[in-house]
Amino acid sequence: MGIDRRTFLKGLGVGVAGIAPACLLSPGSGHAKALPANETTEFMGVLVDTTRCIGCRSCEMACADSHGLEVPDIGDTSVLEKIRPTSEKQWTLVNRFQTEKGEVFVKKQCMHCNQPGCVSACLVKAMEKRKNGAVTWDGNCMGCRFCMVSCPFDIPKFEYDSAVPKIQKCSLCWERLQKGEKPACVEACPNEALTFGTRRSLIEEANKRIYGESGKYVPHIYGEHEVGGTGYLYLSAVPFEQIGFRTDLGTTPYPEFSKGFLYSVPIVLLLWPAFLLGVNTLTSRKDDVRTKQGGAK
Amino acid sequence: MNGADATAINTVEEKRSLKDIIAFILSELKPRGKMLTPFNVISGLTIVLGAFLILYRLAKGLGAVTNLSQDFPWGIWIGFDVMVGVAFAGGAYVLTFVAYVLRTDKYHSIIRATVLNGLLAYVFYAGAIFLDLGRWWNITNPLFGNKFGANSVLFLIAWHFLLYMLAEFVEFSPTIAEWLGLRKVRKFLGSLTIGAVVVGIALSTLHQAGLGALFMMAKGKIHPLWYTEFIPVLFFVSSIFAGLSMVIFEGSISHKVFSDKIDHKDHAAYNGILIGLSRGCAVAMFVYFFAQTLIFIHGWHWSLLNTPMGYWYLTEMIGLVAIPCFLFFRGARYGNIPLIRIAAILTMIGIIINRLNISIIAFKWWIPLSERYIPSWMEIVITLAIIFTEIWVFRWIVTRMPVFEGSPAWAEEKH
DSSP: OHHHHHHHHHHHHHOHHHHHHHHHHSTTTOSOOOOOGGGOOOOEEEEEETTTOOOOOHHHHHHHHHHTOOOOOTTOGGGGGSOOOOBTTBSOEEEEEEETTEEEEEEEOOOOBSSOHHHHHOSSSOEEEOTTSOEEEOTTOOOOOHHHHHOTTOOOEEOTTOSSOOEEOOOTTHHHHHTTOOOHHHHHOTTSOEEEEEHHHHHHHHHHHHHHSTTTSOSOOBTTSGGGOBSEEEEOSSOGGGGTOOOOSOSSOGGGGGHHHHHHHHHHHHHHHHHHHHHHHHTOOHHHHHHHTTSOO | OOHHHHHHHHTSOSOOOHHHHHHHHHHHHSOOSOSOOHHHHHHHHHHHHHHHHHHHHHHHOHHHHOOOOSSOOOOHIIIIIIHHHHHHTTHHHHHHIIIIISOOGGGHHHHHHHHHHHHHHIIIIITHHHHHOTTGGGTTTTTSSSOOOTTOHHHHHHHHHHHHHHHHHHHHHHHHHHHHTOHHHHHHHHHHHHHHHHHHHHHHHHHHHHHHHTTGGGTTTBOTTTOOTTHHHHHHHHHHHHHHHHHHHHHHHHHHHTGGGSOHHHHHHHHHHHHHHHHHHHHHHHHHHHHHHHHHHHHTOHHHHTSHHHHHHHIIIIIIIIHHHHHHHHHHHHTOHHHHHHHHHHHHHHHHHHHHIIIIISBTTTSOGGGSOOOOHHHHHHHHHHHHHHHHHHHHHHTTSSSSSOOOGGGOOOO
8 A cells, every 4th residue: 555655654754753663663774665666556547538428328337247236227318317426236327417518428436536535534444545546445344434424525335225234336446457457447438438547647648638639628637636636537628517526625635634633642642641640649638748747757 | 229238338348259249249130119100111111112123223234224325324323322422421531630630529429420421421322333333243343453444533433432431440440349348449449540530531532522533534525614624622622511511410310319319418519519510611611612713713604604504503603602601600600500500401402413513414514405314213212222221220320339429438538
């Protein structure tokens, strides 16, 4: 987990209290060790070009197929009348929006944040940010649903109707990536609306498209900076709020919001007891008695 | 425990065999007093029904009994049972601070009941988390294993709840030793109290604030009048007067229900205690109200006040913070006990509303009422069953152990 280690080390640098243990743990070096080569893998991601999506929903079918979910009937277009959220039975789906430039289809799934709120929320590391960028879930989960509260995009979904519930969400086809394959949805897309690659190359490609065809796109890549950057990146011909995106999320990674509190924890745990015991000793009346009796023995 | 029993314990031999102790506990387990009171019947039936619903929830999953949804992952079991229950339990850390760290003798007579209340609140209301966990069989994962999410606020809260329950148990344990007549054990446990108190206060500070920190990443989902980066601080400060109000409320009821256990001398001194608590509440609430006002002004949310959510916010801030704060000041100034009780009840309603606002009502406020989370009758029955069980256990303990009536003569505390 490259990013976690990096932020963790950064965190250590901030807290004075953190520096001492870091030095103690790596005697001689004094500096953070360089990451081994196999951990410097770049985050992978998907670029969604909403101007290319034709709403065929092949991605929905491929996703359901490869994850053993209920396969949707993509011939039935009536579901497009409403804007649908993803669900515990559907990790990805396509919504249709009426915009100033006509109909636009937008695929929705987990954004695979660079620094995911859900991962920092999870107290048992059931949610994990993998080295290749995928945010995945596993059975270590307690079902507390804190990840759902902490996700800026409301992506993790819970199986309320099961006695053995799981959190369901897009995993960026983590298992397929391990085998060197592309995510199922990307492979199924017939119109190259989805491009798979490293985040860096996708941002380059997106910029190329924006500047290459002046006026076709709004000059913004959704996900480049939102909530600290996401694995899924979007291009659009219309302002993003017209196609169902929250544009008020800011660029701060969500884990940062609870960091202030977390930093205060060791300080309070060290200083409070010392202070309280000090007060307790100061208010002790033992010495008064002794003085009255003529001083200490 | 009546007078005869108390003497019996006072005169027991120093050395009691394990067999005697077990026989004593078994004799104490038998129910006492009138069985078929209206309270017993109603609470008993609720507990039975609640127990069945809990089994049903475990067999069928959360969706079978709760109205939780993908949009509202947390309902009243978190928003009320845990958030409010833990805030109300705050009296224990505040009073142990005053009584043990600052050594203020005035509050010693209510400290045991308060600590017991705090301990039971954590066991039952924080215990309600268990019901809310979809995968409850994994509840020990944050404690054992090799996958600790140590960066998670909830990880901290899980550990703190557990450790704080232990600390409160240690604080309360001398009472149990006195009940069992174990003199040496009592002496040893008594020597642990100050340590448990100090650790307990540090833990409380952090997890009272931590409950608020849980909502830090719900930025954008909680109405801007309630979301602020200072929620943790506000939760901590409000737990002070929430806990003290609960002490006033619980004490007022206990003094009626268990009046046979409380000395007349204590009855008289009790008004002095209430006035002291009232003053404490008033000051803490003033600080809280001041902080809320500053946060509001800095947030620049004037335009939001003239909206339905704005009126609701003002109801909470003026009606359930500023007004009870004023009533506490007046009640303490003029020694008006009924006024103090009214202020305590208003304050408690305010805390309930505040915690529910942040976790449920102002959460995703844009969603229309028809699609919002409203607790099912089953969630409410289970919550009531938990509250009633707690009251039953509390009653069982205070009618047997020296909680209200003070220590037996052999165990008088020395300062």
